[in-house]
Amino acid sequence: MARYVLKRCLQSLATLFIVVSVVFLLMRLLPLEGYFGDGYDKLSPEQRTAALQRMGLLDPWYVQLGNFYVRLSRGDLGTSIIYRRDVPVTEIIAPRIPYSMYFGVFATLLALALGLTLGVFMARRKGQALDKAGTAYIVLINAMPSAVYLLFIQLYGTSLFSLPILFDKYRPNSWILPAISLSLGGIAGYAMWIRRYMVDELNKDYIKLAKAKGLPEKLIMVRHVMRNAFVPMAQYLPAAILSTIAGSIYIESLYSIPGMGGLLVDVIQRQDNPMVQALVLIFSSVGIVGLFLGDVLMAVFDPRIKLVKGEGAR
Amino acid sequence: MSLAKAEKILEANDLVIKFGLRGQTLTAIRGASLDVFEGETLAIVGESGSGKSVLTKSFIGMLDRNGWVDSGSIIFEGRDLAAFRDEKQWLAIRGKKISMVFQDPMTSLNPLKTVGAQIAEVYALHRGYGPKEAAAAAVEILGRVGIPDAGKRHKQYPHEFSGGMRQRVVIAIAMACAPRILICDEPTTALDVTIQAQILDLIRSLQAEFGFTTIYITHDLGVVANVADRVAVMYAGKIVECGTAEEVYYDPRHPYTWALLSSLPQLGIKGKPLFSIKGTPPSLFKEIEGDAFAPRNPYALKLDFVREPPRFQVSPTHWAATWLLDPRAPKVEPPEIIGQLRDCGKSEAACADLGGGRAGR
Amino acid sequence: MSGKTRIEAIDPGLFEFAGFDENASEQIGYSDYSYWGSTVKVFLKNRVAFVLLVILGALLLFTFVQPLLPGQRSPTKINIDPATSVQMRNRAPDATYWFGTNSIGQDLWARIWSGTRTSLLIGLIVGFFEMIVGIVYGALWGYVRKLDRVLTEIYNVLNNIPTTIILLLMAYILRPGFRTMIIAMCVTGWLGLARFVRNQIVIIRDREYNLASRCLGTPTRRVIAKNLLPYLVSVIMLQTALSIPGTMGGGVFLTYIGLGLPVSIPSLGNLVNEGRLIMMSPELRYQLIFPTIVLSIITISFYVLGNAFADASDPRNHV
Amino acid sequence: PKSEDYYSVYAGELTTLNYLVVAAENEHSVIANVVDGLVEYDKYGVLVPSLATEWSNSADGKTWTFTLRKGVKWVDNKGKVYAEVKAQDWVDAAKYLFDKKNASLTAKIAYDVVKNAKAYFDGTLTDFSQVGVKALDKYTVQYTLEKPVPYFLSMLTYVCFLPVNGKFLAAAGSRFGTDNKTILYNGAYILETFEPQVGRTMVRNDKYWDKEQVYIKRLIFKYNKEATTLGPELFLRGEISSVYVPSALIDSWMKDPAKKAVVRPAETSSYTYFYAFNFNPTFDAQYEPDNWKVVVNNKNFRESIFHALDRRAAMITAEPYAPERRLQNTITPRNFVNASGKDFVDMADLAKYSKTDSFNKALALDFKAKAKAELAGKATFPVKIMMPYNAGSTDWTNRAQVVEQQLENLLGKDYVDVIPVSFPATGFLGATRRKGNYAIQECNWGPDYADPETYTDPFITGSNYNWPEKAEGYAQANGKPVYENMVAAAKAEVVNIAKRYELFAKAEAYFIGEAFVIPYAIGGGGFQASKLEPFSYPFAPFGMSYLKYKGQTVMQKPLATEAYNKMKEAWDAEREEALKKSKF
């Protein structure tokens, strides 16, 4: 086990290293003009050189990359160069994580609670009205442009229930709509998957035995099917939760939630390299940790799986 | 045991079971009648698809969703199980009065729950035991079915058990509520011979201990010889011959029984082809005219193709449904191999060689 | 047990051996089964899917027929009000402009159909591309054990590099346009399908029939093509069906990044996005609602059809 | 006057508060309110004392000496006094500004005028005492310039001439200005709270030297990335005090009487917009740059486009109501500068253009015919006109289509083929104008100081707008093109301001007359719903004065258009008076 974990960690580190380096180099391919935004025209060539020098962009790429890793090894992620000039990257990112996390966790919990319930009922009443209604919901969520319905929810939701439009951490009722909006997709996703897995599970032999034991259908569902159906989902769950924690671009910007959503896109566009690097580092780690946790969670739920085999099902 | 005195515990009369499939109707059981006596072991044999499982599943109301009992009755404890419409009614029967052991021990257990928990569930459900009591009872029954170290192993998961042990667990689950009838649906087909022998021993000893009735389903006549008091031979949704084990083995009357027995490799002669039944069973989608076995039966009479044979009583405990038993039919001797078996029944020496294809020296 | 057997009068001639035909007994029960036939049958049984198929078919047909109809306007033409010689801005739907006009006086009706055409075309091309690349990559990844390490690593890296960076780089290198849009959508779109195919293949690769093929020396290429992919037809079709609507709405971000279509080519995604900007004013909302409806119909149709087809092509459901 | 608190949403977060480096309006909108400079504008745009109570200029026009107001305090974000504002603060600021390491984006503006500053910046001069900024004593600041700069005072309102407390700056080090705790305040407001991506609050500075003129107590800004979409709704629900009404919505607001009652025109700015003809085409071969080079050097061709462009039709995409308000026929906007009561655009030949619309169908067709005749055999028709637009801007995207169709319809598709090409918002100018990657493009320029010279910058050799110096047939004896020689002459006139303006006006008229660009519009404009009282804040057509809330009030109700227009009229009149009375 320990060896496996060690191996997985090393492997993950290698992946992380490649991702971060590739991103680093890709960012260096972007034109230097991008670092000046609209101010470019008002600057003299000397000023531009000075600014580039300050941002460390005039060194050859390998020196830059080397410097980056040297600093990283000291735990120094650098300071933002454009997004918030001179502010340490960690200082910018750290306060945002909790928001995205609270919303992510809350929305995930909500989505899990509602999604799983819906999915379970859909599986139990397969082909009946509830199943059809649930399917319709799933289809709609997947088919409608989210940018449209999320805005509608915000506008009408707030006026209908007289909730604040903008998020304010001191007003508990301003948490409601964004969290719900954030969970809509999850509800559909979880419902869809749990339903599918439950239907699969219901066809398995051990259900026959459980029935032959005399277990009423409800108990079979609760004690056997649901839990077993949850296992294949368990693998993707951490990654899903972690990715909601990474924030939703659109919902966070709609409700002014100071989370991580859209931050990456923002800093990439502004070519704030240290920020990009730090975020990529975080997101990739989160992604890779998510994979790993998924495997661990699977192993927790499924006693057959021991975290040993070289190639886990990724 | 003397069957004459034994009480009927379950009685299936003219049972017809149908399935809806691809818009068509498939008649899996075509008027099967069967009596099961208290305390006996009844074996149902027949090739794959003959309806053994469907028949017995109907006893505990576990037909697949697309299936239904079309007509006939199943009388158990004075009630007609075939008339049950509500799942709740079945809950009083299933597991408590009639239990079932399935073929494949590898997939019959929930892989994610400990073995002990899966057994304890039954105690909690049918006996109302508390969690501790149920767990203790589970450990006990595990020991009874011969799991060594049951005190520890009940906490393990199915995948940590070998096939034979898993089948023991499944039997333990079936036994947990001391049912009146235990249906074993091919409980050893997936196991290898040595383990099969152990499981057969186990069922027998449990039966001696608890005194339940066993319905044993298999297509292996060798196994049947080991366990059965009575044997019912089934073909295409019908029981075609039924008698005590000895009657069926030593004096079989239905050509289908002959064929089944003849194809046992134990009876084969090395270097010569083993007897085999040609062809495939009939499609159950179509109305079958006459004897279903007729097209594959070398002894078929013309009548077999037009008229269903009735039961002909051979002895009080033995009957067969074949026109060959009609007094008007030409006399047919069973194949030679069958004769050998009969001899075997008479003297030990005659079957010294049984137990594998004998060398054709 | 029923005691006596009734002796009835039966023609004695019938008590004769019938003779035995070995070949006759070898015939198999059901043979009228054809895979695709059953697939179609099961598919058509799904009434919702059938209705949607008809709607989608009609819609598709119409998008391509529409420009040929008489009296259609160009989707890019800015209509000028002859009275004021000013653009006919934001005209609500009426007899001339069935879906109204947009904020610079272009005919929304024409734009929607032209946009549908474009979006569908892009969706189909991208869906097709994703299917090819995703399947090839996923199949190799899942089946060829030696490549597992490498392909997993490549996948992980690609999956973790923010798409925005790649797109932004592309925006510097490529000119926006139809082709660029497709390339941009294809860059990373296939990753999901590849992983999906891989997981499916891992499940079936060790089935006995694949071992049998290995024993027969069947080359990997053919094992994948003949043994593995046919089993994935349903799921692959589903994924592809889903990627088409996914692609249709997905152009908005690309437009934002600068890889979008030029103004001369309307697309549904951009129409919806333009509509989104004015959804605050109820009387202009038609500009959002019409394209959204068309987009939703197409998306829902593909979604439902994809699912229905996946169900239908699963032989387990040929019941 | 009484005022309510002010609430607002914004979509762009501050990148820094370090006013010695930033050049963007977004940051200036805070800085303008929290740090005062030597002088400021009043509400009519007249320079008035601020931290300097009086000043004088040497006879050669190169040395400016300022006497500081006494007792002005630097306070921190809690309002606690840190130090007094003294002359050395300007020297410390300059030292920071001219230090290459700090990569100030506004340094150029200052080192172009301050003596020896450029040399110091480049590192050729290391002794800072030789740079033309000095604290003569605690309350006297002296600037020495490279050459006389008539508009120097107007530059002083810009960030690069703001003071900084040297001790505080040194202590803060690289953290200076990274948040509200790392700068000091001497302005009308203190940035009390600053939570990036959440919001910020400015409160009135109790220690402010002129606090009687500050009426709004608190300015509360909330961050919302979708502010443009949500803003109108927030305003209607009464959550914010002012909002810009996007052009897409203006129709429906105007139709609804309730909403119409709260909408009024938004102020225009001194940004100038023009369509530039590119004399240095580097675009893709598919758009035929060589052909373009031939036609763009033909004056008749340029004129045909010049007169064919229906600027009003184009403006409707941004300003569907009252598009004329923003149209402009010159490069330098009206109301920018004036001399002896005459607006710059009415001077010299420029008057000819400023009053007439360039759009003229008949002329356009005339020139077309001439161009076709002249170019026959030399160029291929239709001429492909590659016209980039910014895909990030809906208005621009719309405008590109309008202009395309309008030009093609008027001039005929056999003559021109306008090809709008979309480019992403990020790096837009880098990919298009600055590279010469266009044939015709909508460009803009914002003034840096109060002198027409600022509007000549884009067209001088070394700039990257449209390279008019490459136009054929304009070179004069000194190798420079006519226009540049005219500008040089104007620049040389530093004593007689009226004369100077006259010369600049001549140059500009020439430039327009030769159809090097098509003047198009001024910036700003549009409509807004706002409770802010207009015409009461420090006015200046450039820099950052107009970003100040000093002097303004938040009214009970938003102004409607008519009331606004009335106020504007009144203001215009008062301003004329004020300008006449002004001594600077």
Added chain:
Amino acid sequence: MSGAMLDREKIIEVKDLSVDFRVKGGNFRAVDKVNFHIYKGETFGLVGESGSGKTTIGRAIVRINEASGGEILFKGRRIDGRIPPELDREVVQKIQMIFQDPMASLNERAKIDYIVSEGLYNIRGFSSEEERLALVRKALLEVGLLPEFASRFPHEFSGGQRQRIGIARALIMSPEFIIADEPISALDVSIRAQVLNLLAQIQRTKGLSLMFIAHDLSVVRFITDRIAVIHLGKIVELGDTEEIFSRPLHPYTRSLLQAVPLPDPRREKGKKSIPYDPSCHDYGTEGPAWTEALPGHFALGNGAEIEAWTGRYGAAPMPKQK
């Protein structure tokens, strides 16, 4: 008999074969230094309980599982590890395998036509489409199926028919050696007989060598000439079929033998199973060795055991050689 056997050509030789699988703690040895050979034209049985390594040996020979030790020779040439492509092609053609589960071993999405001729495509074993079709016809007929079945899909067939299709697929390659891995254990009695007959018949008429893997000794007795009994990856006994049946030595073999159910109720009823208990061996002082205990009859045991086992049949053990 054993004298004649000595000069018989060995088609397969397995020497000290070990197969390891990588599992959690490290390696799991599924097959442990196994030795046996198969003569040309004989049917060789491999019996043992589930998980004893039978399949693994079979798969090692067809090179699906990699041997981790020892060697496998086909007609004297080594075929494990890396081999030249010509040999590879030959081995692919000459060694065929029949699988246990007729439901799982046919590609459900391919027509019988393709399934049967799949191997032919790989070795390019035909020159024209007509020839291929003719070969398919022939193969189908050989296994007792109608040629028109070629255009159908596997799910239209019964288990027995499917297994025959699997056999046809092997036969069409004209192999010299076939490994049948429990080809009948998933089939019911009546169909079992069909398949057994077919295998026996083919083996005889074509003079093939056959390795028959099963756990049911009654079946093995019917079809094989020689048997190896395998237990937990080790062969514990090997000899002529009848020899093993009449004089089983190893206790494991004996337990296997008596476990075979007999179709005789009277005798079966009284039977008590004797499970094999590995602790009955006392290998404390002397470990087991692969010994020719009786002529041509090998067993795994130490000296004392061999003596005791053979003594039971009143025969003296073979004198130790080497």
